[in-house]
Amino acid sequence: MRILVTGASGLLGLNVALEAVAEGHTVFGVVNAHPLRGDGFTVLVSDLLAPGEVERVFEAARPDWVIHCAALANLDACERDPDLARGLNAALPGRIAAAAKERGACLVHISTDAVFDGQKGNYTETDDPNPLSIYAHTKLAGEYTVEAVYPLADRTSAAIIARVNLFGWSLSGKRSLAEFFFNNLQAGKPMMGFTDVYFSPLLANDLGKVLLTMMAEDLHGLYHVGSKESLSKYDFGVKIAEKFGFDPALIRPTSLAEAGLSVSRSPNLSLCVDKLIHSLPPVTLQLSTNLDRFYELYQQGYPQKLRVMSKE
Numbered sequence: 022m023r024i025l026v027t028g029a030s031g032l033l034g035l036n037v038a039l040e041a042v043a044e045g046h047t048v049f050g051v052v053n054a055h056p057l058r059g060d061g062f063t064v065l066v067s068d069l070l071a072p073g074e075v076e077r078v079f080e081a082a083r084p085d086w087v088i089h090c091a092a093l094a095n096l097d098a099c100e101r102d103p104d105l106a107r108g109l110n111a112a113l114p115g116r117i118a119a120a121a122k123e124r125g126a127c128l129v130h131i132s133t134d135a136v137f138d139g140q141k142g143n144y145t146e147t148d149d150p151n152p153l154s155i156y157a158h159t160k161l162a163g164e165y166t167v168e169a170v171y172p173l174a175d176r177t178s179a180a181i182i183a184r185v186n187l188f189g190w191s192l193s194g195k196r197s198l199a200e201f202f203f204n205n206l207q208a209g210k211p212m213m214g215f216t217d218v219y220f221s222p223l224l225a226n227d228l229g230k231v232l233l234t235m236m237a238e239d240l241h242g243l244y245h246v247g248s249k250e251s252l253s254k255y256d257f258g259v260k261i262a263e264k265f266g267f268d269p270a271l272i273r274p275t276s277l278a279e280a281g282l283s284v285s286r287s288p289n290l291s292l293c294v295d296k297l298i299h300s301l302p303p304v305t306l307q308l309s310t311n312l313d314r315f316y317e318l319y320q321q322g323y324p325q326k327l328r329v330m331s332k333e
Contacts, residue, residue: 022236023047025084025126027069027117028091029062030055032196033131033225035327036189037088038062040229049082051091055192058330069117070108079120086236087121088129089114092160096284099156110159115166118180122170127239128180129232134220134247136161136184139287142219142251146243146296153285164243179241183232186247186290188257189225189315190324192331197225199315202258206267213275214255221247221292222257224311226318231297231304244297248308251291264316 024041028034029050038050039060048062057064065081067074069091092110093099099106114130121128135157136150152158164182171180188199195204205212223231223246231246252260255274262269277286294306305311318324 022085023049023083024086024088025049025051025078025082026088026090027051028089029064030057030192031090031092031094032189032191033185033187033228034088034090035192035330036225037090037229037232040226041233044233046233049078049084051078053091055331057192060326060330069113075113075116075120079124079126083124084121084126086127086129087117088131088232089117090131092131092163094156096154096156099154099159100284103155103159106155106159107162110156111162111166114163115170118167118170121180127236128167128171129236130163130167130180130182132164132182132184133157133160134184134186134245134290134292135287136164137287137290139289142289142291143293144245144291145293146245153287156284157287173242176241181232181235181240182243183235183246184244184292185228186220186222186292187225187228188222190318190327192327194324194328198222198254198257199261202261202272203265206262206265206271209268209271211271211273212258213280214253214258214272215277215280216253216255216274217276217288218254218286219251219289219291220254220257221249221251221290221294222308222311223248223306224315227305227311227314231301231306234301234304235297238301240300244300245292245294246297247292247294247306248311249294249298249306250308252308260312264312265319
């Protein structure tokens with residue numbers, strides 16, 4: 022398949038592109054602010070918000086599948102520049118969806134667990150969203166712009182909207198919570214770990230494999246794509262420490278209220294992934310397995326491989 026991946030220098034986009042290449046697909050990765058040397062895939066440099074750029078990229082790639090990962094994901098950056106957040110997270114997905122539909126390409130749109138307020142946890146696809154931050158509001162709006170082009174009621178041709186949470190190795194080495202814990206633990210620096218914030222993350226590489234499987238299985242509609250287990254961010258940090266042989270005592274158990282963060286966070290974003298499990302052949306959704314692979318990738322020099330791909 023010819024696959025177009027937007028946001029190909031980001032945490033998810035880059036790992037999705039590399040997993041797609043490993044599966045033998047022809048991959049085109051779109052980057053903007055972070056230049057990239059493709060490893061087995063073609064890099065397309067584009068500001069997708071500029072007039073005509075979405076169409077130009079689609080003409081260059083002529084994709085069968087599109088995985089739209091590009092977004093403004095930094096919560097503080099979204100609060101500082103809500104117009105940019107709306108452009109990237111809300112308006113652009115609709116333009117990507119329209120271009121994909123016009124050309125007969127299947128679309129996966131990446132959304133987030135943050136569309137929920139975190140008061141309940143174990144969220145299913147039928148639970149009502151209640152976003153708290155500019156980031157969350159604009160990502161939910163992005164779902165709606167995609168649905169306007171690919172109505173979810175059309176079960177045979179709707180786009181896949183995947184609400185995710187992820188960790189992994191990134192181009193900069195500083196994009197994921199796992200890297201935050203790893204970098205500080207390796208340096209022997211103390212850090213906070215939230216004991217009352219829960220999530221269901223997947224390794225970006227395995228998440229990429231799941232997304233590719235979803236497309237290959239011709240799925241359509243809204244799916245929660247995360248690990249089968251949920252845990253606190255403190256416990257996640259402890260697992261990272263134990264996996265790499267670092268001192269878990271460096272992680273200070275902290276409540277969300279103690280941290281004094283400027284942007285509202287949802288306390289319990291655990292996801293129910295039963296719909297996904299029942300829709301696919303067996304896939305890797307075990308957090309323990311994902312953490313094992315995170316460690317194995319480190320041993321194999323994968324973070325260094327990603328650094329070499331950066332042109333910055």
